[in-house]
Amino acid sequence: MESxxxxxxxxxxxxxxxxxxxxxxxxxxPGYIMGYPPGVRENGGQYTHGSLWLALAWARMGNGDxxxxxxTLMNPAEYGRNPSGVDRYRGEPYAVAADVSDSAANxxxxxxxxxxxxxxWMYRVWIEEVLGFRLRGDQxxxxxxxxxxxxxxxITYRFRSTVYEIEVRxxxxxxxxxxxxxxxxxxxxxHNITVSIRAMxxxxxxxxxxxxxx
Numbered sequence: 001m002e003s004x005x006x007x008x009x010x011x012x013x014x015x016x017x018x019x020x021x022x023x024x025x026x027x028x029x030p031g032y033i034m035g036y037p038p039g040v041r042e043n044g045g046q047y048t049h050g051s052l053w054l055a056l057a058w059a060r061m062g063n064g065d066x067x068x069x070x071x072t073l074m075n076p077a078e079y080g081r082n083p084s085g086v087d088r089y090r091g092e093p094y095a096v097a098a099d100v101s102d103s104a105a106n107x108x109x110x111x112x113x114x115x116x117x118x119x120x121w122m123y124r125v126w127i128e129e130v131l132g133f134r135l136r137g138d139q140x141x142x143x144x145x146x147x148x149x150x151x152x153x154x155i156t157y158r159f160r161s162t163v164y165e166i167e168v169r170x171x172x173x174x175x176x177x178x179x180x181x182x183x184x185x186x187x188x189x190x191h192n193i194t195v196s197i198r199a200m201x202x203x204x205x206x207x208x209x210x211x212x213x214x
Contacts (some may be wrong), residue, residue, distance in 0.1 A: 001057065001058065001061070004054055005054075005066075007020055008020060008051075008054065009054075009070070009073070010102060010107075011073070012107075013088070013100075013102065013107040013108035014073050014074075014078065014079065014085075014089075014100075014108055015045070015046040015051075015073070015074070015100040015101075015102055015108060016046050016051035016052075016054055016070060016073065016074060017044055017045065017046060017051070017102055018042060018044060018045065018046065018047040018050050018051055019044055020044055021038075021044060022038035022039050022043045022044025022045075022102075023038070023043055023044070024038050037103055038103060039101055039102035039103035039104070039107075040099070040101055040102075040103050040111070041098075041099040041111060042099075044102060045099050045100060045101050045102045045103070045111070046074070046099060046100035046101075046102065047098070047099050048074060048096060048097060048098055048099060048100065048115070048118035048121070048122070049098070049115075049117045049118040049120075049121040051074065052070075052071075052074065052118070052121045052122055052125050053121075054070055055067045055068075055070040055071050055074075055125050055129075056125045056129055058070065059125065059129035059130055059145045060129065060145075062145055062200045063145070064130060064144075064145040064146045064147045064148070064150070064200070065147045065148055067125070067129065067130055067145065068130060068147045071122070071125060071126060071130070074100075074122070075122075076089070076091060076092065076093050076094065076095060076096055076097060076110070076113075077093045077094065079091070079093055079108075079110075080093035088107070088108040088109065089108060089109065089110050090109055090110055091109075091110025091111075091113045092113050092114075095113045095114045095119070096113070096115060096118045096119040096122050097110040097111055097112060097113045097115065097118065098111055098112040098113070098115030098117070098118050099111035099112060129145065130144065130145055130146070131144050131153060131155065131168075132144035132145060132179065133155060133157075138159075138183065138184045138185070139181060139182070139183060139184070140157075140164075140181070140182040140184055141179055141180070141181050141182075142166070142168060142179060142180045142181075142182065142195050142197065143178065143179035143180075143197075144168060144197065144200075145200050146170060146199060148199075150170065151169065151170050152167065152168045152169040152170050153167075153168050154166065154167045154168070155168070159184045159185075159186060160186040161186055161188045162184070162185065162186050162187055162188055162189055162190070162191065163189075163190045163191070164182075164184070164190075164191050164193060165190065165191070165192045165193070166182075166193045166194075166195065167192075167193070167194045167195070168195045168197060169194065169195065169196045169197070170196075170197065170198075170199050171196040171197060171198050171199075173198065174198060175198075176196055176197060176198035177197060177198060178197060178198055178200055179197060180195045180197060182195075
């Protein structure tokens with residue numbers, strides 16, 4: 001994971017590469033992917049729905065700080081914070097782009113926006129992996145992986161005709177559970193639920209230890 005961070009995350013242009021280096025004059029020919037210029041779309045740019053899996057991996061390793069940092073990096077709304085970001089990105093700040101260029105000509109430039117695959121994966125990683133909101137029929141599991149500086153969050157969920165207003169708090173005690181299961185009922189009312197959960201504190205090991213784990 002440390003190697004992926006060093007090689008794939010481009011903090012300056014706010015993108016996460018799918019791979020690097022891109023194909024250029026490769027022999028044998030790798031196929032259609034080299035039809036794109038180096039650093040564009042699948043050919044070494046940020047192909048967003050795949051790049052999001054790096055954030056997903058950090059979340060599943062228990063590192064909410066790293067997961068949220070990458071999700072924020074790839075969030076299109078962040079490009080609208082200043083004129084230089086808007087000029088570089090040139091995409092809608094409210095729609096996830098399928099790709100962001102890592103080419104020398106247009107670094108950080110949005111490609112195909114309104115791409116539902118990328119938007120769907122970004123939504124799932126935020127909701128299911130970081131906030132830990134996992135719905136299975138009428139059972140709701142809350143198993144968040146939060147950054148260290150988050151004390152909790154609130155989420156409102158409509159289950160058929162019933163509204164659940166859920167507040168999740170980070171508990172200070174190590175005896176608190178890591179997750180909580182909620183049995184959902186559809187009675188047409190509004191339910192206020194507070195969940196106290198112990199923070200998951202699994203952090204990535206050193207590069208040498210990580211290599212052994214892989």
